[in-house]
Amino acid sequence: MSTRLKDQWTTLLVAALAGTFGVALLHITGLLGAAIAADDVTGGSATVALMLGVVAMVFIVIAIYVSAVVTANTVSTVVAGRTRLIALLRLIGSSARTQRAQIAREGLLVGVAGAAIGVVLGTGVAFALDEIAVANELMPATDYGYLNVWVVLPAVAVVVTTWLASWVGSRRVLRVRPIQAIGNSNEQDREELGRSRGRNASAIVLSVLGLAMLVAGVVWGPTNPVWMIVAVLGGVVSFTGIVLAAHVVMPPALRLVGRLFGGSPSARLAAENAVRHPERSSRMTIGLVIGVTLVTTFAVAMESYRAMLVAAQQVRPEVYAGIDEMLNATVAVFTVLIGFSALIAAIGMVNTLSLSVMQRTRELGLLRALGFDRRQLRRMIVVESAALTLAATAMGIVLGFGYGWAGAQALLGGAQGQIAFVLPGIPWALFGGLLVAAGVLTLVASIAPARRAMRVSPVVALAVE
Secondary structure, three states: OOOOHHHHHHHHHHHHHHHHHHHHHHHHHHHHHHHHHHHOOOOOHHHHHHHHHHHHHHHHHHHHHHHHHHHHHHHHHHHHHOHHHHHHHHHOOOOHHHHHHHHHHHHHHHHHHHHHHHHHHHHHHHHHHHHHHHHOOOOOOOOOOOOOHHHHHHHHHHHHHHHHHHHHHHHHHHHOOHHHHOOOOOOOOHHHHHOOHHHHHHHHHHHHHHHHHHHHHHHHOOOOOHHHHHHHHHHHHHHHHHHHOHHHHHHHHHHHHHHHHOOOHHHHHHHHHHHHOHHHHHHHHHHHHHHHHHHHHHHHHHHHHHHHHHHHHHHOHHHHOOHHHHHHHHHHHHHHHHHHHHHHHHHHHHHHHHHHHHOOHHHHHHHHHOOOOHHHHHHHHHHHHHHHHHHHHHHHHHHHHHHHHHHHHHHHOOOOOOOOOOOOOOOHHHHHHHHHHHHHHHHHHHHHHHHHHHOOOHHHHHOOO
16 A cells, blocks of 8 residues: 555644644743752752753643644544555555554654654753743853754654654554455444443543542542642543543433534434444544543642642741742743643644544435435535534543542642642633633634535435445
8 A cells, every 4th residue: 555644734733733742842941940040049050940940841841742643543533534545555465463553654754754853842841931032031042052952852752742642543454354345344333432442441441540649649649649640640540541442431411512513414313423423433532531531630730739729838938928929920831831731632633523524425415316415515514514523621620630639639738748638720711711722723623524525416425336
């Protein structure tokens, strides 16, 4: 099979965004470290630079993790669209391993290109921000060198994760049978997915184990900081279990959200699409769930911390005076950094929905032949996009609220010298912003697929083999 990189434009975009974010963040932390060192008189700049580097690495890892999930899901969707071609090549003698290796090579090429773009754009972004900050006297001029060898780290990470995500996402190739070249090739239905015993068992084990670790961290974290690490690991492990079980968890949530749009034929079909093809719907939503969960987790934890500080400020106002401004600035900066991962996930969902509509030409043509007009098709696509976005956003908010409170309790439960219950903070402004962003994402995600659906001719669609 000849290389078809045109199918991988979203993978390239995601890799480039992750690379740009990583390189820019490393340069910016380097610039801040150089500026602090220039003004430092206490010799503590090395410690600050180390802390900045650690924070940068944490957010780079988050962005690359989300980009890897989005890439794997996108590749899975691309492979689903190539099923008939792959089966035909299998029929004339090509092996499944050869086809999978071809797709992995595409991922490697895309990763290299995305990393190169990221190095250039990330360096340019950092340079522009530095010039603006110096011109507005927000920070002093420094002799920071942009030929920083450390920018190789996020670039290499982007290449490796894109290649590995392509390899993981292409595992569907191994299930393609030559006979599918002359028959229909459909997504796995719910029963087939239910028989994926290894995946389901792994999801259950990770979820239960992670939840137990998280509870232990919440209970004993206020008395011993070591348990805070256990809580963090528990959150990661349990969330990984949820990601593995997305094909089971997401369809019911999508069906419930779909009912909110009424009982018209378009709305009912849009809601049923998620249940008929749980693998496809979970691929479209899980990246956005991860992004929203990360943003909400951080916001709830910081809001809980703010509530605790407000209570302490009433008792000792002289100690906590002026801390609100600093906390607001910190929340704003970290929300932007974490929000970048949500942006990557949103791009992935837009592309996966577009690919999904493109691969459903026959279904759309059949609907046209049965009497659906263009307006009804457009409404079906918009409702499907809205259901996907709202379900992913709602699930991310629920999970993020739980993880955020658990982290705040484990970290802050003993901050006052005695174990106390930390009231969960509710960032209403963030929740409102997420809902507005969900509405915008619904419109953006549905524009191209709706136009493509409305151009489908019943005769041409029904003739597709």
